[in-house]
Amino acid sequence: MSTELIKVTINGRDFQVAKGARLIDVCRENQFDIPSFCYYADLALQASCRMCLVRIEKMPKLQTSCTIICTDGMIVTTQSEEIEKAQRSMLEFLLANHPLDCPVCDRGGECELQELTFDWGNLEERFIERKNAKAEKYLSPMVANDPQRCILCKRCTRVCDEWMGEEAIEAGNRGANTVIGTFGGWLNCSQCGNCIEVCPTGTLLDGTYRHQHRPWELTQTISTCTYCSDGCQMSLGSRGGDLVRIVARDRYVNGHNGEFLCVKGRFGHPFVNHEKRIRTPLIRYQKGGRLIPATWDEAIRFTAERLDKVVAENGQNSLGVIGSARLTNESLYVLRKFATEVVETENYAVDDASSLKPFFENLGGELSTHRDIRYAKTIVLIGGEPEELQPLTGKQIRQAVRNGGANLIIFNSVPIRIREQASQFIHIRPGTEDAAVLSLANADNDALAAKKMGIDARDLETARTAINQTQGDVTIMFGSELSAAAQAIVAQFPYLFAAEGRRVLLHPLPLFNNSVGAHDMAQGKARSAIDLLAGAGQSIRAMYVAGSLLPAHLQEHPDALAKFDLLVVQELFETDTTEFADVVLPAASFAEVDGTFTNSGGLVQRVRKSIEPVHQSLADWIITARLAKELGVDFGFERSSSAVFREIADRIPAYAGLRYPLLKDESNPVQVKHAIAAQRDVSNEMNAIHGSVEALPDEGEKSQVTPSVGHELFKPGTLMSKTPQIHLLAAGNPVPESFAISPLYQITIDDNLKRDPAVA
Amino acid sequence: MGEVLVKIQPPDHPVHMPEPAAFSAEVESEIDRHLAKYPVKRSAILPLMFIVQRERGYLDPPGVQYLANRLQLRVTDIWEVATFYSMIQTKPVGKYHIQVCKTLSCKLLGADKITKYCSDKLGIKVGETTGDGRFSLSEVECLGSCGTAPMFQLNFDYHENLTTEKVDRALDSLP
């Protein structure tokens, strides 16, 4: 939008507005209420609900303000008898075939149709005919559908087409018979549920929550998602100590993800109140014996004594401490403090899929937030598959391309789905991502890199030119395929590509919700979790694990866990890691604690307690602090996570000056200030990857198949597997052969299904 | 979690779309000719639907899958378009589809009588198909034969200035 100002008169008052501004936005910004259903930020204009009518002088009819771009001298009326009649009549039309039984509708209480009817509607009903009947049904395990309530604003189809790029749901039939649906009536998609979120009425509903609670009975808590590094803001709905629903927006929340969530964020919460949660501390008094419930005092004392013993016998460094990148900053900070200040071991590690250390040590520019991605002019994606692993990032890329006209350049060995949006998709051989970095860093390597990647060297020149001609922001993203050396080089790219009028921002694509925070909390003191496992039973005799170890890491040292003299694990569930534990301490989930996560864009965002910790569980950092106290060091945090955060802010420069109150407004998130490294000579790293790239074979197959939607999202991990529906999705979202829907009951999976190896 | 009363049937055979329909080389080349007319494949969706419909009676699931593959669209894209247009059949229809125009000019000149006559003659109501699958009877909106009303369209053929005798002649002479 240009900065030139023009004059618009609304209801007799003059306003200076930016040229190119949309009338409906201008009116709303100036407190002239305009009702609408179909107009929706960032979605294609639809202008079909006809609610937003205004009168514009010199135009013959009422005009839809959503379609009008302000022009200089425009004279607008938003309120008059004529306009009110029109708005009243649109609502009357919308309600004509709409059931008037709000009390039994799941959306009652948070329904836009209901609200606008109160504000703008006609209270007298003139429609006395019979309403068109359309049967209720389920569109998928997650999405329930009551077509009779549909007002055809088509937010759902647009969200699906434009945000998700899935085009799974569309409008069928014509005229008054129009319905929203799919071929065959079953929704095959990533089940993000954003169609449910944006639906203004009770047409598309959360099938896992339906008919159990009324929205006003829920306590809403704004928090941050616990699944991936996008750090979506969400509203946790709880009732009576149970977390019963998650939505992106309950009209108070509007975080950096807007109303967007993915299947995990929205539907992945049943683990919180799951019956398999560990209920009490457990102690295995004898190797090979059973885990036996114990009190907290007993468990802490037992652990402290055994730890003391190991350290006394073998020295401090015989203790290993590993934290999970899923924990809050507070828990990870206290854990690291415990390792380095209480037992003073060097063996502290964060278990993450790949380390961000080389990246942050060389960081030559700012991190790109998701909002930056949305407005970037060029996006370079090396490896990774954001749509499956960091869905919000995927959505923002689509938005940047669709609505911002961004240039998207992708290097990937798989024709991932988002390549549809790419201006340049460079299809490389698997394992040659470093070669892409090599050539971007120095054009002299184009020939070599192209040969190894199996592409035309001219493509590299095209990509480089596109970056170098960008006016505006360039965001460079990379997946975990890059080697440490390549990450270091990418981190220095801002020095290479930035120019007048061009910022170069960086965006790593780590896997976990707090990968960046875990890196920050470690303050460069983390070793690799695999290395610690390698020392099991030798240099390392005791291990204290907060969270579980990644299955992939465990597989590298399959019998490591059995070799420790002492294994202490804090967990929500019994996992492969707890199988050999001597002590298992029940930890509280993200929904039960206060704290912060730092996302891939460096935004530090609040995690808020929605329900009290279930059973006897405690926040991870509290457990660690109790253990420290038992060992004689009192951290003095007095059960207050904000005190922990204050110490983080005091001790970790990137977090300097931050306090919880400063993080209050999720719509205005705070980016931590990672230190920007000076420009440096990366020739060592260049030589290293030059060597490794040269060693790559000159031949190799490329995958030609676009992976199906959900191939990563639907993997039932420890947490997601507690959502029954995910098993159906993992089994290919089979269409139910037959089932009747009785509104009072949920779809639940037949238990046989989970056990049947044929479908698992 | 609510009580478990309704269960999704276990997927003992995952329901996938059927194999796409296959057509003769002749039909394929007809389809190619249509595709060649447009710079964008999707534009050929209606002409191709008519061909699938002609070959298979209606847009059956294999036909839909064929269209999706041929046009590089999703089956739901086919569905949304197919259900918009009243000439595209998504359910089986009779071999002979009688479509009586019911709009004003025809109505003024006796469309109702023609419909009733056909209905009595075939023993079916509007919207139905005879048991042997030979005839379907529909009422449709203006077909551009107002000057030669009343009329019906029998598959693609116009039969105009209809009288009951003409209806008999038209229907009785069908193979």
Add this chain to the structure above:
Amino acid sequence: MFIGAIGCEPLQLRRVNLEHSRSLDVYRRNGGYEAIKKVLDSMSPDDVINEVKKSALRGRGGAGFPTGMKWSFVPKDSPKEKYVVCNADESEPGTFKDRYLMERDPHMLIEGMLIAAYALGAKRNYIYTRGEYKYLIDIMDVALDEARAAGLLGEKILGSNFACEIYTHTGAGAYICGEETALLSSLEGFRGHPRMKPPFPAISGLYASPTVVNNVETLTAVPDIIKMGGEAYQKLGTEKSGGTKLWSVSGHVNRPGVYELPMGYDDMEKFIMEDCGGIANGKQLKAVIPGGSSVYIMRADQIIGKDVRMDYEGLVTGGSMVGSGGFIVMDETVDVFESTKNLTEFYKHESCGWCTPCREGTDWLVKIFKRIEGGGGRPEDAQLLLDLCDNIEGKSFCPLGDAAAWPIQSAVKRFPEDFEKHLSGNGRPQN
């Protein structure tokens, strides 16, 4: 059925009654393809547009927009492809003129499109024909093949540097696809929903490229305009609407058919009573819908003795509109309540479902008509019908909403007696 000219020499209908009128041979022997030759030999694209402007030709699809002006909106310097699309969707109740033009004189349409394509710099052009007119698509395909074989399509047309292709395209049963933007959505392979204007098709139409959509009758007028010159063509009609116009006449007249009349023909009474042979079966005239179903219905006394002139301005003065020129004549036996119900059902069936007032409004209106018909009418229903129409009119996304409202508004106001007799029922809804 009659097909011919009254009150002027046949122009567009010059060849329709000749034997083998649809063959290239007959077309050429009767002045065919002379206009395109003239254009290619001696006229620039701007000359062509100017000639069409001078002719005062107004679009015959229903809206009556000046054709020359529409053509001049296409940006000359746009690097995008340009398209001419012929609107042969003819689905307006009571309208069947395009059908006979294509059936009997397909080459005239091809020549008209060639000239338009030349004027606008379009290379690929489409004739969007309603799916029900399959036989016309076949006829057009044959004619296009003939033209192609004769070097009138393809590269180097008639030895010039002009290259152009024309293809047929089929609709599949949707009245709304006659609306030009819905037609373009449909031609792109989508549901036939209208699109937002602006941008107008002339700027961003088919595949987001500059596109001109014209009715069959509009395009077939072009060759004669070129041959006789714009001014001469204009003089056949009135100052503001040049040339001749085709009227499709149906209903209770003795001689239904397609009539070519000079624009500004006066008067309507004579036209019905004499030219069309008067009312069938010796009955009295009751009502006329003069411009396809989407215009105001006229009472006999608005016509008899009123000298209604048959052109755009004359019909507005007379209380209706030219629309598509579909003339539906009703005799004294007709119940206007029922005829209006019939048309309302048409609009409900054809509403595309995009926007609220039209989708829900037409559905509701039909329900009210059915209730009244079934004995559930209440005195206040006349007012309710008017109010609902008022709520649709001017508020829908495309003009179909207006088109559904106007017939009802005019019928309730002009034939209150036909409504009143139904409105003393029990007020109970029908199932």
